[in-house]
Amino acid sequence: MVHFLHPGHTPRNIVPPDAQKDALGCCVVQEEASPYTLVNICLNVLIANLEKLCSERPDGTLCLPEHWNFPQEVADRFLRVMTWQGKLTDRTASIFQGNQMKLKLVNIQKAKISTAAFIKAFCHHKLIELNATAVHADLPVPDIISGLCSNSWIQQNLQCLLLDSTSIPQNSRLLFFSQLTGLRILSVFNVCFHTEDLANVSQLPRLESLDISNTLVTDISALLTCKDRLKSLTMHYLKCLTMTKPQILAVIRELKCLLHLDISDHRQLKSDLAFHLLQQKDILPNVVSLDISGGSCITDEAVELFIRQRPAMQYVGLLATDAGYSDFFTTKQGLRLVAVGMRNHPLDLRVQFTASACALNLTRQGLAKGMPVRLLSEVTCLLFKALKNFPHYQQLQKNCLLSLTNSRILVDVPFDRFDAAKFVMRWLCMHENPKMQTMAVSVTSILALQLSPEQMAQLEELFMAVKHATIQNWPSSSCKMTALVTYRSFKTFFPLLGNFSQPEVQLWALWAMYHVCSKNPSKYCKMLVEEEGLQLLCDIQEHSEATPQAQQIAASILDDFRMHFMNYQRPTLCQMPF
Structure with a gap:
């Protein structure tokens, strides 16, 4: 979980290390809202x-x-x-x-x-x-x-x-950085970088930002050499560090110019260093950005007290901690989702699960309407990547499916709709929760309209796998779900209505038509008449090979039509058999 404490004033001059390493991410801010x-x-x-x-x-x-x-x-x-x-x-x-x-x-x-x-x-x-x-x-x-x-x-x-x-x-053995006297920013994340190298680097006269994460450094005391100029320090997962917590905090306490500090923990190296840091009143007086993700024993109360004592703070990273859920963060301070973590940690289940939950909350709050299309496209593609990497983690799958029910994402955002439709259909085969089926069917209905005929033909094969009982339990017109779908025409469904050899395909097409006709009869019942679809429904009612479920849904659509359009004057209406 990532909290920006002042919306619209996210730190630009000092970037968290993962974003800094991602070259593509550096351009997202400028280009995500533009072609x-x-x-x-x-x-x-x-x-x-x-x-x-x-x-x-x-x-x-x-x-x-x-x-x-x-x-x-x-x-x-x-x-x-x-x-x-x-x-x-x-x-x-x-x-x-x-x-x-x-x-x-x-x-x-x-x-x-x-x-x-x-x-x-x-x-x-x-x-x-x-x-x-x-x-x-x-x-x-x-x-x-x-x-x-x-x-x-x-x-x-x-x-x-x-x-x-x-x-x-x-x-x-020793890396000679000392000749690069102009260096302001140095990152040696995941490099065979030793304590002696740190001593060499700390003497650079202009050094302001340093990332020594996942290196072989055993002692960070050399940082005291650059304490009057170091503004950003990232040192997560220092697995070889031999210093005690009081010794580490004593060094950090001297870094009074520090604006950004990242001491987030690796999942295999749980530490309470961040917990002890939060208890210090005389440390990091000017800090703007702090990442303590993954730290143990971290509570909302401790984080809130630390932030209140440092009003200039704009960013705090609390991913994989027990903090970040109080009203202090969510209602008063504002929350934003960051896609960088999803990109940089595709195989970390905790990161992907937390990110999917954030994406779901953002779409549920209606914030997707104000987000650039390219950013939403990136997040959607990352969600599908998470689905493929963790196919058996049901809650993650559920979060991603619920995020897809956002109408702006389904209609405006570019992503692989064929891949999405296949996933949703497979999901339907494996889950019979009525509420989730409702959403899955609505999503499939919208996605199907945006597929090519060739893709639709491939998708039809997946309908044989849908339980046959699953389709019967799809929601009726009495359900409270609003219709997410907006159809310009029913004509793409007509070939499916005549497919008596694949009753699942026929049932799906019938349900899609039934759903919108029952929710918006003034528009879609009229469309049925104008596109001459009523006769197809009547044929299903009378066809010997039609299943009882198909005949029942066809009858329900015709009942809706009779209820709302008995006074609709049109020559074709008189010719319709009832």
Whole structure:
């Protein structure tokens, strides 16, 4: 659970570490409410045709046409898109050699390039930021630092270096960061980073933000060297830490400039450090953002007291704790959902379950109406990813299904509707809870209208698996559920009504029509007449192969029609057999 204590004033200058590592996430804030830019569309076309547009050097690497020149902002974005698409290799990275591209913000996250290619392509540029998160082992941390330090301009001006999950050879011991005197932000999450390396880093004269999570650091006392300039510290899951809790708190107490602190716990390393931190009155006087997710013994009362003593706080992370449920958070302070956690922890059941509950609460509160379509699309796709990763966890499945009943998501938000329809149909096969069936059927009815004929044909196969009893128990017109569905026409259902060889398919089509006719008869009973659907219903009533359930539903639709349209004057009405 994540709480923003001042809605609309979320911390921008100091980003929680997981969001910082996710390059795509950095652009969501700017782009989620807008269509894709023309620049991005052009870059995608360029990357797709890079082999055709470039010439080849004798060593097999690519070279841009001589007359091409890219402005710095476009060059940075071009490289970023290449990296996201997995197109950055030794062969393609060579287009950044020379002066045709002028780079400042280099993103080579998860790229598979060698040390030689990295140095030739990027180390001659005037870089102020390098994201080398999880690059291939062919480009280890010592080589990255050595390459950067080969450029005196980079030594003095590189401000941000992200090395998360980057490899270090076994024979390497000390990492020499001290030459990078311009560094303000350094992240070595999940790197073989030792206490000696921390001592080296702490001497950097401009260091403001540091992430040493999941490293081999045993003692954080070296942080006292930079206590007057460190503003952001992330150190979750320090599994090798040998200090006592009072010793750790004594160091943190001296970091009086700290604005952001993350001491969240790993699920395998339960700690009460956060509990003891919350009891301190003379610690972190200027803190704005605090993440204590996963900590043990944390209560609403302790968190509330800590926050009240520090009115400038804007963010507190309480995921996987016993806190965060009081009125102090939910009614007075405002709650927002963050998709970053779902993206970064797809196989963590607790994260996914909590996130699905947050998504459900947000849609239930009607907040989805004010959210950008692209953000809702991302959350919806992440929910389906959670469904696939945890197929047997019923409460998670239920949360995701309930979130889907939001009409804006179903109608406006882009996601794989065929995949969603298959999931909902399978869910119907396995669960017979009447309330959940009501929602599942409504969702399926809407999704079916947005599928192609080929997809509908594949979906029909799933109807044989629906229990036959399941369909009989679908809600009648007496249920209080409002109709989520808005049909422009019944004509897509007509071929299904005549499918007597697959009674489940026929029953589903009948129920979908019955549901809207009973909820909005003035619109849909009229539609039945105008599209000449009444005769099909009469045929079902009289057909020898029709099931009793199908005949009963057809009769109910016709009864609704008689009740509301006996005075409807239309020539075709007189021809309808009753």
